[in-house]
Amino acid sequence: QVQLVESGGGSVQAGGSLRLSCAASGRTFRSYVMGWFRQTPGKEREIVAAITRSGSSTYYADSVKGRFTISRDNAENTAYLQMNSLKPEDTALYYCAAGSTAWVPRPLMPTQYDYWGQGTQVTVSS
Numbered sequence: 001q002v003q004l005v006e007s008g009g010g011s012v013q014a015g016g017s018l019r020l021s022c023a024a025s026g027r028t029f030r031s032y033v034m035g036w037f038r039q040t041p042g043k044e045r046e047i048v049a050a051i052t053r054s055g056s057s058t059y060y061a062d063s064v065k066g067r068f069t070i071s072r073d074n075a076e077n078t079a080y081l082q083m084n085s086l087k088p089e090d091t092a093l094y095y096c097a098a099g100s101t102a103w104v105p106r107p108l109m110p111t112q113y114d115y116w117g118q119g120t121q122v123t124v125s126s
Contacts, residue, residue, distance in 0.1 A: 002026050002098050002115040009094060009120030012086055016124070020081040022096030022117055029077040030054075032115075033099045033107055036070060036081045038092035038122075045095070047108045049081060059106050064090075086124045093119040 003025040012018055020036070035050040049070035050059040058070050069082040079096055097113035107113065 002028065004096050004098060004115055004117035006094065006096050006117040006120040009122045011123040014087055014124055014126050016086050017084045018122060020094055020120060022079040024077045024098065030074040033101055033103060034072055034079040035097045035099065035107060035113055037095045037097060037110060040092045045110045050107055052103050057103065088124050088126045090122060091124050092122060094122050095119045
């Protein structure tokens with residue numbers, strides 16, 4: 001069992017930055033692929049970024065590539081999402097997730113993840 005707690009959301013103006021954190025309980029954090037998803041009302045939850053167990057490989061949605069960076073610190077049981085050059089369309093509830101899934105093919109679907117945080121709101125104003 002893994003419990004995930006996100007933090008770091010907030011309100012920023014377009015062009016600003018935020019860093020989301022996802023703190024995991026338990027000693028098995030390094031056993032999981034980690035992903036960041038986001039969701040807006042009326043839309044499906046979508047993948048933003050994912051990272052392998054070791055942190056050696058990453059995946060980014062096209063919409064955030066070059067602006068967001070996913071990372072993890074297995075010693076601290078924490079995953080991060082650094083978000084730069086934020087746009088109003090990045091406004092969403094952001095979730096972190098942990099999965100026992102394989103990396104190939106890329107784990108892009110919410111159903112491939114086993115544990116979820118409660119979400120943290122990110123609001124970007126123009």
